[in-house]
Amino acid sequence: MRGLLASSIGVTCAAALVLPLTPTAAAAITRPAPTAEAATRPTERSTPGHTESLPLTTLPTTRATPSTPTVPDQGVSRRGVHRFSLVGVVWDDPDTELHGWVRVRTRATATGTWSDWQDIETHNAEHAADPDTAERTSGRVRGSTAPLWVGDSDAVEVRVRVDQAQGPYATPLPTGLRLELVDPGRTAEPLLPTTRPAIQAVAAPHDAPANTMTAETAAASAANTELAPMGVMEIPALTPDQTRHELFTLRGTELTEEQRAKPYIGPRPRIVTRRGWGANESWREKKFVYTKKVKAAFVHHTASGNGYKCSQAPSVIRGIYRYHVLSMGWRDIGYNFIVDKCGNIYEGRAGGVAKPVLGAHTLGFNTHSMGIALLGSHASSKPSGAAVKAVARLTAWKLGLFGANPRGKTYLKSGGGNLYAKGRNVRLNVISGHRDGFATECPGLQLYRKLGTTRTTAAELQGR
Known part of the structure; x- marks a missing residue:
């Protein structure tokens, strides 16, 4: 999904992600390992799920940053959040591209351990409704990264940086950047029945107007x-x-x-x-x-x-x-x-x-x-x-x-x-x-x- 023009963005900035934590910050995100009781506690058979949306803010430059970025990094500092399993970043204008990278690390709910930094695919605009269609021009569509499945998690840290190869005229990051933390919920019914008879097909008209169902x-x-x-x-x-x-x-x-x-x-x-x-x-x-x-x-x-x-x-x-x-x-x-x-x-x-x-x-x-x-x-x-x-x-x-x-x-x-x-x-x-x-x-x-x-x-x- 990454656009070919952005394929040269590599891992040269990886060192910048080794961000030191102050003792206060470290204490704020540390929690005890799950108890045996918690590990065996039955989960709800059906929960609706939710999305927690966090605005990204300008992040301070750290000693791990080799040079001052042309455009300041944005992100979310380490924090505990509601449980989630999938993460992505959205912004206001679907026609604006994010020229840079997005990296995230998460804390597993089961073990309390933090993951390594993971890249989120930034070029997602090509997966979209066609221009000039009602879906594309609805006014509700936002720019976005691809979603990343991280498993059951309860804390997060994210950093977004522009492509430094653009030099002093680097394209600014899109406006309205938000971190989306998605809990898909749980269903009460099993995925599939063990057996089910074939369903007889019934002909349906194919000459209906293209945008409605008669x-x-x-x-x-x-x-x-x-x-x-x-x-x-x-x-x-x-x-x-x-x-x-x-x-x-x-x-x-x-x-x-x-x-x-x-x-x-x-x-x-x-x-x-x-x-x-x-x-x-x-x-x-x-x-x-x-x-x-x-x-x-x-x-x-x-x-x-x-x-x-x-x-x-x-x-x-x-x-x-x-x-x-x-x-x-x-x-x-x-x-x-x-x-x-x-x-x-x-x-x-x-x-x-x-x-x-x-x-x-x-x-x-x-x-x-x-x-x-x-x-x-x-x-x-x-x-x-x-x-x-x-x-x-x-x-x-x-x-x-x-x-x-x-x-x-x-x-x-x-x-x-x-x-x-x-x-x-x-x-x-x-x-x-x-x-x-x-x-x-x-x-x-x-x-x-x-x-x-x-x-x-x-x-x-x-x-x-």
């Missing part, structure tokens, strides 16, 4: 897999024959005789619904926004770190959802689907897993595409085989619903970005990495290198 569409969708009815924890996997039946039911009138005779589509994989990962549906906007079709899939990583267990993935997703909507001001979580390192697939933005839901994942290319994000960071860490296979299964099915060949090319019209001017028709791989549509390091080099394998596997699953 009453007829809502009625048809209430009983169908496209909208995952209330209470459903997962959409089950289907066999190839069942998937073809689903295709004919959903899009049969649009298929040619040749497509009906030999439909190229992979079997539908199991998908954990929003209910399954515990989405609070009161946060997002109620209306759904659709594009006309899905011609391409953009693969991302969330840049939120790899230090989560697969059992924690729903919590991480709830944290990202809360950050996207309540901290960044988006209408819903940005990605259409999320995949964890164990290969579990999760429904992202609401509106129906089989529908062409308009996301906010690839600035300039959200129309006629879908965004799939691997939960983690993959600049230097290889994605798991299970996650790569899950992306292949998901794209073989979803692209197959719209007749797209995973090994093929397609044209998308740019909505505006830093690689392609607005209105330009761009030839892209049907399965592309985020960096193919925007100058960014996302989805990370190690994941990007796996896309060739993903395309081949997805095409084979479609029977090509």
Whole structure:
């Protein structure tokens, strides 16, 4: 997710983060180790979660700082806070970039020990709604870093510094910098039921206005897999024959005789619904926004770190959802689907897993595409085989619903970005990495290198 122009920002300033503590400050943040009673105390089965928002202030220069910064550092000094598991920084103007770095350290609730300093990905603007869309121009959207998963914590310290390589004319830090500490809460229900019968698909109209859901569409969708009815924890996997039946039911009138005779589509994989990962549906906007079709899939990583267990993935997703909507001001979580390192697939933005839901994942290319994000960071860490296979299964099915060949090319019209001017028709791989549509390091080099394998596997699953 880091913009390519910022990739030269390294660890040369790491020494500046070894900040000495006064005895008074050290005493203020020290607490006893958890007692045996506390360690065994049962936790609440369901808690709503919260976000603590702290304004960043100018930090004093310390002996550890090799030279006086051109622009003073901002941050939050060590302090105890409410429990949280995910952290990010937001600011007022979404069109302003943070040219510099953000580093954070946190104290684990379970052990009382402080983490090492961790970098938070600062270039997050390319994961956004397209320019001139209602979501982008709502007046609620803020600039932001990527979110970072740090695990259950109860104290924090953060420092933000401009890129000193800019010299005496360094770009000031954005205005209104705030530290967002997100507690994703806990859900009372298990992630998934042990068994669940397949849900019969019901055809829904696709010619509704692109920015609303008609009453007829809502009625048809209430009983169908496209909208995952209330209470459903997962959409089950289907066999190839069942998937073809689903295709004919959903899009049969649009298929040619040749497509009906030999439909190229992979079997539908199991998908954990929003209910399954515990989405609070009161946060997002109620209306759904659709594009006309899905011609391409953009693969991302969330840049939120790899230090989560697969059992924690729903919590991480709830944290990202809360950050996207309540901290960044988006209408819903940005990605259409999320995949964890164990290969579990999760429904992202609401509106129906089989529908062409308009996301906010690839600035300039959200129309006629879908965004799939691997939960983690993959600049230097290889994605798991299970996650790569899950992306292949998901794209073989979803692209197959719209007749797209995973090994093929397609044209998308740019909505505006830093690689392609607005209105330009761009030839892209049907399965592309985020960096193919925007100058960014996302989805990370190690994941990007796996896309060739993903395309081949997805095409084979479609029977090509």
